[in-house]
Amino acid sequence: MSEYTDTKTAVSVSEALSIVKIGLETLRLRVIGEVSGFTGNRYPTRYFSLKDGDAVLKCVVWRNVYEAAAVDLKDGQEIEVVGKFSAYPARGELNFQVAKLYISGEGQLRMELAAREARLRAEGLFDAARKSMLPVYPLRIAVVTSPAGAVIHDITQTLQQRWPLAEILLYGVRVEGADAVAQIMAGLQAADASDAEVIILARGGGSFEDLLPFSDEALVRCIAGLNKPVVAGIGHEPDNSLADLVADVRVATPTAAAEAVSSPGIDTLTRLLASNSSSIHAAMRDQIQQRAERLAALASRPVFAGPAELLQVRSMMLDTAQQRLITCMTQGFVTQQQRVTHTHKRLQQAGASLLAPQRSKLEAVVGMLDALSPLKVLGRGYALVFDATDTRDVIDSVAAVTPGQGVQVRLQDGQLDCEVKGIVDEV
Helix, strand or coil: CCCCCCCCCCCCHHHHHHHHHHHHCCCEEEEEEEEECCCCCCCCEEEEEEECCCCEEEEEEEHHHHHHHCCCCCCCCEEEEEEEEEEECCCCEEEEEEEEEEECCHHHHHHHHHHHHHHHHHCCCCCHHHCCCCCCCCCEEEEEECCCCHHHHHHHHHHHHHCCCCEEEEEECCCCCCCHHHHHHHHHHHHHHCCCCEEEEEECCCCCCCCHHHHCHHHHHHHHCCCCCEEEEECCCCCCCHHHHHCCEEECCHHHHHHHHCCCCHHHHHHHHHHHHHHHHHHHHHHHHHHHHHHHHHHCCHHHHCHHHHHHHHHHHHHHHHHHHHHHHHHHHHHHHHHHHHHHHHHHHHHHHHHHHHHHHHHHHHHHHHHHCHHHHHHCCCCEEEECCEEEEECCCHHHCCCCCEEEEEECCEEEEEECCCCCCCC
């Protein structure tokens, strides 16, 4: 701040206070003190004083800054404030305008938390690229929170209203205190090992110190290492815990977390199904109408409208072809029959002319054979003698028979069965 040292020229009171105002508003300080005279929530701005054993500093804080700090100020409370002086020339007042306020000692914790956040962010634990999408219509939802109190009631009630098809798996843990971090981590790991499809990590509102377990580095790394998506519903505004930053989805309250995992909800799904059902029915009606029109168009074609007429034409053509075939076949048969008859006559004539000389020769040979035939000899009174046991064996010598032997004598007109009585030598 530059020092104003002009004492030669007199200035007005308002100018003097304006000079002071300009100089003071460039000075930003962190101040610690005890709250006194807090006015409460009756005005857009809150007024109080900070005091120590030797001095009092009037302070003013806007409502949005006060609500963002999530601190319930009370007289006698020791706090830290960050801000600047502001002068009001019209009243000659000097106030300290608060931009941030913390419970005493919280400022150091916030700086440590900011450093931790920066380190983990540099490692990529908060990157959007590593976060998973929430499942649509999950049938099992794990909830890691305190088993007692309004939080679990709000979550279960919201899920039952929005998505009653889901089974809720509750992993009850302590959400504040010395062993809160260990219990929350154990609950998250058990939920991740279950058959749940998504995990809700929730707790209600609380002071900055109450919510410190949710910014523990071990817990943050535990959430980052889970396989299932995590929805953080930690009711603390406007500050974000590091669990909020590492979770796959961050919402403001436990109820909002239940809404996030049950989106779009059974009511929306019912309306969607009803809308889709109407669309399907409309599409089916359109298809049926189109098919009906197509069928009517096909039915009106001659082949379907009057098939008998088409068959009549084909039948007439078939009859004509049949008559032509019969005529051709009849004419063909007659011609072939005439050819066969003519050929038969020619064969008879040719056969007769070819056989006449051969017939004459045959008759001459037959006459010669007949003249030489044994039967002709038999006709002249001769006979043939055969052995009775072998009629093929002609007996031509008396030496071939013995007395008592049976013989067969063949004459011209028959045969005699005889027995040799005796043998007479040649006379």
